[in-house]
Amino acid sequence: MSGPSDYQPSNPALQWIERRLPIFGLIHSSFVAYPTPRNLNYWWTFGAILSFMLGMQILTGVILAMHYTPNADLAFKSVELIVRDVNYGWLLRNMHAVGASMFFVAVYVHMFRGLYYGSYKEPREVLWILGVIIYLLMMATGFMGYVLPWGQMSFWGATVITNLFSAVPYVGESIVTLLWGGYSVGNPTLNRFFSLHYLLPFVIAGVVVLHVWALHVAGQNNPDGVEPKTEKDTVPFTPHATIKDMFGVACFLLLYAWFIFYMPNYLGDADNYIPANPGVTPPHIVPEWYYLPFYAILRSIPNKLAGVVAMFGAIIILCFLPWLDSAKTRSSKYRPLAKQFFWIFVAVCILLGYLGAQPPEGIYVIAGRVLTVCYFAYFLIVLPLLARIEKPRPVPNSISDAVLAKTGSRSTPMVSTAIVLALAGSLFAGSIDSAKASEGSDTPPGNKWSFSGPFGTFDRGALQRGLKVYKEVCSSCHGLSYVAFRNLAEAGGPGYSVAQASAFASEYKVKDGPNDAGDMFERPGRPADYFPSPFPNEQAARAANGGAAPPDLSLITKARSYKRGFPWFIFDVFTQYQEQGPDYVAALLQGYEEKVPEGVTIPEGSYYNKYFPGHAIKMPKPISDGQVTYDDGSPTTVAQYAKDVTTFLMWTAEPHMEARKSLGFQVFVFLIIFVGLMYFTKKKVWADSH
Amino acid sequence: MNPDASTIAAGAPIEVDLSPIAEGQDIKMFWRGKPIYISHRTKKQIEEARAVNVASLPDPQTDEARVKSGHEQWLVVIGICTHLGCIPIAHEGSYDGFFCPCHGSVYDTSGRIRQGPAPLNLAVPPYQFVSDTKIQIG
Numbered sequence: 001m002s003g004p005s006d007y008q009p010s011n012p013a014l015q016w017i018e019r020r021l022p023i024f025g026l027i028h029s030s031f032v033a034y035p036t037p038r039n040l041n042y043w044w045t046f047g048a049i050l051s052f053m054l055g056m057q058i059l060t061g062v063i064l065a066m067h068y069t070p071n072a073d074l075a076f077k078s079v080e081l082i083v084r085d086v087n088y089g090w091l092l093r094n095m096h097a098v099g100a101s102m103f104f105v106a107v108y109v110h111m112f113r114g115l116y117y118g119s120y121k122e123p124r125e126v127l128w129i130l131g132v133i134i135y136l137l138m139m140a141t142g143f144m145g146y147v148l149p150w151g152q153m154s155f156w157g158a159t160v161i162t163n164l165f166s167a168v169p170y171v172g173e174s175i176v177t178l179l180w181g182g183y184s185v186g187n188p189t190l191n192r193f194f195s196l197h198y199l200l201p202f203v204i205a206g207v208v209v210l211h212v213w214a215l216h217v218a219g220q221n222n223p224d225g226v227e228p229k230t231e232k233d234t235v236p237f238t239p240h241a242t243i244k245d246m247f248g249v250a251c252f253l254l255l256y257a258w259f260i261f262y263m264p265n266y267l268g269d270a271d272n273y274i275p276a277n278p279g280v281t282p283p284h285i286v287p288e289w290y291y292l293p294f295y296a297i298l299r300s301i302p303n304k305l306a307g308v309v310a311m312f313g314a315i316i317i318l319c320f321l322p323w324l325d326s327a328k329t330r331s332s333k334y335r336p337l338a339k340q341f342f343w344i345f346v347a348v349c350i351l352l353g354y355l356g357a358q359p360p361e362g363i364y365v366i367a368g369r370v371l372t373v374c375y376f377a378y379f380l381i382v383l384p385l386l387a388r389i390e391k392p393r394p395v396p397n398s399i400s401d402a403v404l405a406k407t408g409s410r411s412t413p414m415v416s417t418a419i420v421l422a423l424a425g426s427l428f429a430g431s432i433d434s435a436k437a438s439e440g441s442d443t444p445p446g447n448k449w450s451f452s453g454p455f456g457t458f459d460r461g462a463l464q465r466g467l468k469v470y471k472e473v474c475s476s477c478h479g480l481s482y483v484a485f486r487n488l489a490e491a492g493g494p495g496y497s498v499a500q501a502s503a504f505a506s507e508y509k510v511k512d513g514p515n516d517a518g519d520m521f522e523r524p525g526r527p528a529d530y531f532p533s534p535f536p537n538e539q540a541a542r543a544a545n546g547g548a549a550p551p552d553l554s555l556i557t558k559a560r561s562y563k564r565g566f567p568w569f570i571f572d573v574f575t576q577y578q579e580q581g582p583d584y585v586a587a588l589l590q591g592y593e594e595k596v597p598e599g600v601t602i603p604e605g606s607y608y609n610k611y612f613p614g615h616a617i618k619m620p621k622p623i624s625d626g627q628v629t630y631d632d633g634s635p636t637t638v639a640q641y642a643k644d645v646t647t648f649l650m651w652t653a654e655p656h657m658e659a660r661k662s663l664g665f666q667v668f669v670f671l672i673i674f675v676g677l678m679y680f681t682k683k684k685v686w687a688d689s690h
Numbered sequence: 691m692n693p694d695a696s697t698i699a700a701g702a703p704i705e706v707d708l709s710p711i712a713e714g715q716d717i718k719m720f721w722r723g724k725p726i727y728i729s730h731r732t733k734k735q736i737e738e739a740r741a742v743n744v745a746s747l748p749d750p751q752t753d754e755a756r757v758k759s760g761h762e763q764w765l766v767v768i769g770i771c772t773h774l775g776c777i778p779i780a781h782e783g784s785y786d787g788f789f790c791p792c793h794g795s796v797y798d799t800s801g802r803i804r805q806g807p808a809p810l811n812l813a814v815p816p817y818q819f820v821s822d823t824k825i826q827i828g
Contacts, residue, residue: 156776163775182697184723192691279718279725281776283791304773304809360807361794 005029030216035234036241037222038689039403043117044220045248046110052249053103054208058201060096068148070194072187075150076275080482080555083656090656091663094264100142101267102256104290107135115321116342118330119221125322127214130207132318137204139291139315144197146288150190151272156285158185158193164298167305184278224402225330226395233399239685247678254671261664262454262576265558270581273559273653274551283613284359292356293349297375299360300368310372317379324379327387334393338386345378441613443562444580444587447643451650452579454665457658458651463494465630466648469641472628474553477545477619479533482554483652486527492658493651502527546605548618557581557646558653581653582646587611589642592621703828705820708764716780718769721827725769725777726815727788728825731799735786736762739800749811753800756814766825767801768815773808788812 005025009015018024067086069078082089111131114120120128143161147154162179166172181188219228228234235241259266267289271282287295294311301307317324332339352371358364396402450459467488470480485505489498496504505525510532513520525532533552535541541549551559561580564572572578591610602608606616623641630636634644651657693701701722708728711717716729731739739753757765769777771790778797783789784805785798795806802811817827 159775177693178691180693181691182693182723183701186697186723188693188697278723279720279777281791285774285776302807 005033007033030212030237031242032236032238034216034237035228035231036220036237037228037233037399038235038240039222039224039399040220040241040244041223042244042248043109043113043223045245046106046113048245049106049249049252050103050110051208052252053099053106054201054205057096057099057103058205060092060099061198061201064092064096065198068194070148070191072150072190072276075148075190077482079149083654084482084487090654090660091260094260094660097268098256098259098264100145101259101288101290102252103138104142105255106252107138108290111135111318112346115345116332116339117221117223118225118325118327118332120321121325121330122322123218124214124221127211127218128322129319130211130214132315134204134207134211135318136315137200137207141197141200141204142288142290144193144200147190147193148197149272150276152274152276152280152282153269153272153285155185155276155278156282157287158189160285161287162189164308164311167308169305186278221330222399223331223333224396224399225334226397226399226402229398230400235689240689243678243682243685247675247682250671250675250678254668254675257664257667257671261660261667263573263578264660266573266578270559270561273555286357289353289357292354293352293375294356296352296356296368297372299356300365300372310376314375317376321379321383325383325387327383327390327392329392329395331395334395335386335390336393337390338383341378341382341386345375348374348378441562441615442591442610444583444611447579447583447586449579449582449650450647451657453576454661456661458492459647460495461632461634462644462647463651464496465632465634465640466644466646466651467494468630469623469628469645470553470648473622473641474645475531475534477534477541477550479535479552480531480554480652481533481552482530483655484528484530485525487655489527490655493655494648498527505529508532546618550619553649553652555653557585557650560584582650584611585649586642586646588617589623589645590638701828703826705824705826707824709823713763718780721815724815726827727765727767727769727780727801727812729765729767729780729799731763731765735799738785739798739802742798748803749809751800751802751811753802756800756802756811758819761819761822764825765799765801766814766817766827767812769812771795771808772803772810772812773806778812 005022005028007025007028009018009024014024064082067078067082067089069075079093083093084090086092114128114131143157147158162176162185165175165179168175177183179189180186181192222228269286286292294314297314298307298311301310327335327338329335332342348371352368352375355364355368355371360368396405450456450462470478485501485508486498488494488496488504489501505527508525508529508531509522510525510529511520512523515521535544538549558581562584564577564580568577588609588611591612593608593610596602596608600608600615602616606618607620608615609617623638625638626636628636628641630640634640654660704721706719706728708730711728711730713730714732716727718725718727720726729735736753742753744750744752754762756767769780769788771778773790773795776790778788778790778795780788783796785796787799787804788797788801789795790797790806790808795808796804797808797812798804800811801814803809815827817825820826
């Protein structure tokens with residue numbers, strides 16, 4: 001494609017527009033008649049997948065922004081209100097959060113494809129550099145997006161990363177103050193991050209237009225690295241590439257839907273369900289998985305400025321790739337040595353990612369340094385050297401020759417590498433959990449929960465009994481401020497009627513006002529009211545509880561987790577295990593021991609608990625056998641209370657879980673059928689061309 | 691895009707009354723969004739801080755330079771680890787100073803870095819004594 005096309009639409013109305021703005025000709029020449037190499041494999045569908053994901057993120061993001069409040073005091077709650085009250089808000093939020101991860105999965109595959117097949121080589125250098133610019137913009141956008149929910153990890157991740165800029169000599173401190181808009185990460189920071197997070201995706205879209213333009217000038221690369229010579233080498237983009245991309249997108253949607261509907265929090269951090277607290281640093285600050293390799297590189301270098309330079313250098317070095325690798329042969333398919341080093345490089349990146357989530361101690365530090373050297377050595381030593389000394393295999397004469405010479409399973413290498421990458425990816429993603437080292441606490445035992453698994457539902461009886469336990473035992477110290485009385489009558493919950501929920505609410509006294517005289521007054525609760533907190537503020541809570549504030553319990557089962565360890569966090573992706581929080585909470589409630597073990601000292605005023613990190617918990621044993629009477633004949637034991645109240649708290653943390661799983665099932669059925677249809681259509685379209 | 695007027699005003703100097711802080715105790719308070727530790731050091735802590743060979747420190751600084759003369763028992767530092775910004779825990783670590791749980795930096799009773807990846811001593815905010823029992827920070 002160069003120069004205007006001579007396409008004329010058949011419809012006279014469209015011809016009228018075409019004469020004034022030749023947009024149909026542009027679309028026709030770029031995406032319909034556009035000659036695309038006939039030997040492309042499925043690694044080439046990721047461009048379309050990325051475009052789709054950018055559209056998805058913008059669409060879900062714009063709708064989320066209609067309900068989100070970018071103020072430090074209100075942001076966390078506004079996100080919870082989206083998830084709980086906005087129609088399908090839970091779905092929008094899951095799509096956007098998971099979508100960011102999927103966006104990065106696709107971009108890494110896309111970049112590795114470029115690396116392997118030499119897509120950065122002449123004449124595609126500008127195309128490649130535009131891609132690196134898009135990648136940098138994506139990283140900035142993702143970083144700012146993660147700050148917006150204003151959880152503990154949002155706040156502290158923002159603190160750590162903005163502090164990096166203080167390493168710049170002379171102007172570092174001023175840069176950091178400018179980023180913060182204040183003297184520390186605070187409300188001005190959140191506000192400006194929101195503004196930029198809304199802006200940057202549109203800047204990305206603009207650079208993507210340039211990226212596709214640059215692509216169309218040079219033409220697409222292909223697995224054999226031989227430019228198209230005759231018409232026999234190419235097929236028209238529509239329907240061939242269009243249907244193949246649709247099939248690729250459909251398969252990708254299956255992966256996307258797996259996380260949205262069945263594992264929405266797997267790729268995130270439990271600490272981000274704790275509202276941001278500038279006075280308390282989480283024991284492990286871990287960025288999102290897609291930053292982990294660079295975080296590992298940063299921490300490997302003991303000098304602050306050098307670490308920052310190395311981290312950014314690791315990305316910027318990609319821009320120089322076309323000149324670092326001057327080998328004439330494009331595709332690693334015909335470069336046996338380069339191929340092996342490529343896969344070693346992939347392994348180095350994955351291992352760096354794993355290390356980025358580990359505490360920087362002992363062997364992890366040494367490994368990190370070794371792998372950082374390997375990372376840079378690949379670009380600065382290996383590739384330039386190979387360009388000089390490697391003897392590549394002979395490259396086919398043309399694309400059609402390469403296609404005709406093909407025998408046997410072309411798809412198997414793609415499938416097997418996809419499986420390897422999926423396992424590697426889950427190693428990556430699951431390694432975030434490893435950062436939660438079980439420092440001084442036992443691993444909670446697994447329980448059978450009625451709500452686990454793809455078809456899990458809440459046991460109504462357990463929810464009602466759990467509510468009773470909360471009301472009679474926990475509510476004297478712990479608030480439940482995200483739950484409203486009306487939630488008790490909603491579908492997927494304890495199953496009370498609206499009348500019962502109203503009656504339940506009216507038993508509470510709620511502060512309201514001011515009245516016309518200007519005074520605050522008390523009135524009975526209504527369904528729209530929220531469960532009241534036992535203390536008016538955090539200081540009162542601390543004063544009444546020996547200095548430790550009892551946390552609000554609404555989100556506790558999502559805000560707690562424990563280290564799963566290798567290889568369980570890989571299996572978890574496939575078994576959909578995400579009950580770390582409930583297992584921990586139930587274990588904690590039953591984990592009090594009278595006898596403190598040998599060598600363990602518990603300070604005055606604290607109690608020994610097997611499962612609490614550090615073993616010394618300020619809360620005394622909250623429940624004993626027979627403390628709460630059950631009307632339905634269930635055993636009144638501590639174990640039963642623990643199970644019931646934990647089930648109840650899982651519901652308070654995610655009231656729409658049942659809707660999520662049931663919609664997920666419908667979506668999966670649809671997608672599987674859709675994938676099948678796309679596959680057979682693709683086979684039909686391509687029947688003559690292979 | 692620099693801090694606006696209300697942010698600067700909220701960061702105006704504040705006065706802190708030191709009389710409730712007993713010897714060996716410390717308090718943590720916020721100023722300009724940053725946590726500030728005010729420690730009432732014991733004789734032992736002051737001696738330990740001064741008995742060090744200053745040249746051997748990663749960020750050489752005498753204890754005298756970090757406190758006000760005539761008020762050596764008061765240590766006022768910004769409780770932000772100079773490595774990557776976590777809040778160190780007071781009365782922890784092998785020097786009875788501060789210990790940062792994030793990456794293991796250890797500070798002494800003068801808030802100076804001794805071990806770990808942090809490059810600099812804990813910052814001392816601008817402050818002065820308006821009376822023997824009151825300081826103004828900022």
